Amino acid sequence: NGGGGFCVFPDITITIRHLRQFKPNEVKKVMIIDLDAHQGNGHERDFMGDEDIFIADVYNHGIYPGDNFAKKAIKREISVYSR
Numbered sequence: 001n002g003g004g005g006f007c008v009f010p011d012i013t014i015t016i017r018h019l020r021q022f023k024p025n026e027v028k029k030v031m032i033i034d035l036d037a038h039q040g041n042g043h044e045r046d047f048m049g050d051e052d053i054f055i056a057d058v059y060n061h062g063i064y065p066g067d068n069f070a071k072k073a074i075k076r077e078i079s080v081y082s083r
Helices: 011-022 041-046
Strands: 030-035 053-058
């Protein structure tokens, strides 16, 4: 219903849902690789509970939006800290 920062235009979600609807035999599992400074909470929320979507989200800890609800979608977390 609304973007949480930089996910205002959910092009990844729209593309994946379109492909899964119209090409269900070709697109069964999807991996989203999100590499930027901010948490990709838009697609984390969009695909929460969907076991066929794997999200690798690499971002700086403590930067906007800090969406703890979306983080519940995370099944395995690897934290790397630098000095």
